[in-house]
Amino acid sequence: xxxxxxxxxxxxxxxxxxxxxxxxxxxxxxxxxxxxxxxxxxxxxxxxxxxxxxxxxxxxxxxxxxxxxxxxxxxxxxxxxxxxxxxxxxxxxxxxxxxxxxxxxxxxxxxxxxxxxxxxxxxxxxxxxxxxxxxxxxxxxxxxxxxxxxxxxxxxxxxxxxxxxxxxxxxxxxxxxxxxxxxxxxxxxxxxxxxxxxxxxxxxxxxxxxxxxxxxxxxxxxxxxxxxxxxxxxxxxxxxxxxxxxxxxxxxxxxxxxxxxxxxxxxxxxxxxxxxxxxxxxxxxxxxxxxxxxxxxxxxxxxxxxxxxxxxxxxxxxxxxxxxxxxxxxxxxxxxxxxxxxxxxxxxxxxxxxxxxxxxxxxxxxxxxxxxxxxxxxxxxxxxxxxxxxxxxxxxxxxxxxxx
Numbered sequence: 001x002x003x004x005x006x007x008x009x010x011x012x013x014x015x016x017x018x019x020x021x022x023x024x025x026x027x028x029x030x031x032x033x034x035x036x037x038x039x040x041x042x043x044x045x046x047x048x049x050x051x052x053x054x055x056x057x058x059x060x061x062x063x064x065x066x067x068x069x070x071x072x073x074x075x076x077x078x079x080x081x082x083x084x085x086x087x088x089x090x091x092x093x094x095x096x097x098x099x100x101x102x103x104x105x106x107x108x109x110x111x112x113x114x115x116x117x118x119x120x121x122x123x124x125x126x127x128x129x130x131x132x133x134x135x136x137x138x139x140x141x142x143x144x145x146x147x148x149x150x151x152x153x154x155x156x157x158x159x160x161x162x163x164x165x166x167x168x169x170x171x172x173x174x175x176x177x178x179x180x181x182x183x184x185x186x187x188x189x190x191x192x193x194x195x196x197x198x199x200x201x202x203x204x205x206x207x208x209x210x211x212x213x214x215x216x217x218x219x220x221x222x223x224x225x226x227x228x229x230x231x232x233x234x235x236x237x238x239x240x241x242x243x244x245x246x247x248x249x250x251x252x253x254x255x256x257x258x259x260x261x262x263x264x265x266x267x268x269x270x271x272x273x274x275x276x277x278x279x280x281x282x283x284x285x286x287x288x289x290x291x292x293x294x295x296x297x298x299x300x301x302x303x304x305x306x307x308x309x310x311x312x313x314x315x316x317x318x319x320x321x322x323x324x325x326x327x328x329x330x331x332x333x334x335x336x337x338x339x340x341x342x343x344x345x346x347x348x349x350x351x352x353x354x355x356x357x358x359x360x361x362x363x364x365x366x367x368x369x370x371x372x373x374x375x376x377x378x379x380x381x382x383x384x385x386x387x388x389x390x391x392x393x394x395x396x397x398x399x400x401x402x403x404x
Contacts (some may be wrong), residue, residue, distance in 0.1 A: 006044070010034070012083040014042055014090065025049060035275040039093035042084055056087050063089040065134060066157045073125040075145060075155040085107055094153055096146035099209075103141065107288045113281035114211040116274045119202075123266035125154040126202065130195040130265075137193065139201035139303070140181045141208070179228075180204065180214055180222045184257050187225040196259040202266055203254030206273060210247060211239035212285050213293035229257075234295035242283045246276040247396065313324065 006016050012030040020041065021028040031042040049055045063080035070076065079090040099118070102108040122144060129136065136143075136157055143156045153265065179187075183200035186193060207215045215234055216227035236251050237243045250272045256262045263269040277283075 003209075011042065011088070013079075014040065014082070016042065017069075025055075029091070033090075034253070040090040041093045042088060042090050044088045047086070050086060059087055059089070060155070066286060069132065069134065069157065070128060071125050071128045072355075073121045073153050074129065074152070074157070075153050091155065094145040094147055094155075096148055096150070099141035099144045099146065099152075099205075103287060103289060106290070107286050109284045110209060110287050111281065112210065112277045112283045112285065114150065115206070116270070116277060116281070117150075118209070119206055119270040119273055122154055122202070122205075123270035126195075126198055126266040129154075129157060130198070135193060135195055136198050136201075137186075138178060138181075139198050139205065140178050140184050141205055142178075144205070145289050174218070179224045180216065182225065183259070184229050185259060187228045194259070196262050199262050199264075199266055199269060200255060200259075202269065203251060203262075206269070207233075207236065207251055207255065208289055209287060210243060210251070210273075210277075210285060211236050211293070211295075212287045212289070212291045213291060213295075215293070217289075217293065217296075234293050234297070236295070238295035239293050240285060242280070242285075245277060247273070250276045281289040 004019050004027075007019065007338070009016055011031065013034050015034060016029045016031045018030045019027065020030055026043045026045050029042045029044070031040050032038070035042060045059055047058065060080060063077045066077040067080070075094065077089050077091055081088065088176050102110075126136065126139075135159060138156060139154075143154065145153045147153070181201040181204045183193075183197040186197055204215060207213075213234075216224050216231060218224045218227065222362055233255050236248050237245055250269070253261065253272075254263055254269050263272065291391075324395055
């Protein structure tokens, strides 16, 4: 950080004092306004993006939109412009850092009542933005700032739109949003993302704060996106046994795969969360998402038909060629031979005395209960009796005919 040439220099009306964060598209500095003497977080677009007119234009436009959001839990843009060919925007400096900064320290202890307070504050900010037709698109702990009184503030509205413009103009750039918080519809690349995508990301944040773990994680981005699309949510109370069972249903609904199945407003979810933890407010959760989630199991159906996407491009397939449909793909060694037994392994069978209305753990869904074998012994007995009766009738008829 000390090698940054902008440190201790005057940038327009601002004296840059310290580098706070280096992001994917901008570097953030703590700076002081020269004449008004107040601290700001100064975001300067990186030099390799300054030469992209579409990115610069969208960066400025989103700054203008954000400046119109007047809400007590939204960090407004107070200034934006260009200086020496570099685009920038300035926001009030929130000295407590972000929720993500707490995770970096490892094992951050957070009581459930504090999580509920943060969720309520951010929910009101999200609902306000959604009512004004603005979608965040990149909601995550790094974009939730905390002041010295531990109040939460939402920042970086619209930045994902800038990232999207970068992706369109610069091949190889990451897709907008952050994969661990990305809704299934974002993962599929659907063009018309609405506010329900923000609510999904909001649910991911809540899951982490309530359990201490990521709901979906993996070795690379395609693996994580695939889980958002197809994997069943790891049960919260299995990840953290201190949680109330009522919280399971709340988080499952917020993180539903289909957008229409989720809570329709952020406040609805925040209120349901607070109601679900009633009586458990003092439970302290050790939040360290770098640890593996103990509740993670692969609960996808074995016969699931996955749509062909860039995440499943065949090995050694040309990068610029269209992805073949499943029936066009050549057979591979990993394919199952014809007649392969796809029955559920015996170790996953329902234990004796298992509740009849509850599906066995770790089984694929939908669960198809085993059908009882039909007892055909009665059919044999009935057949024998019928044959004897028939022979008796024939004998009686012959006797009667002989006497006649």
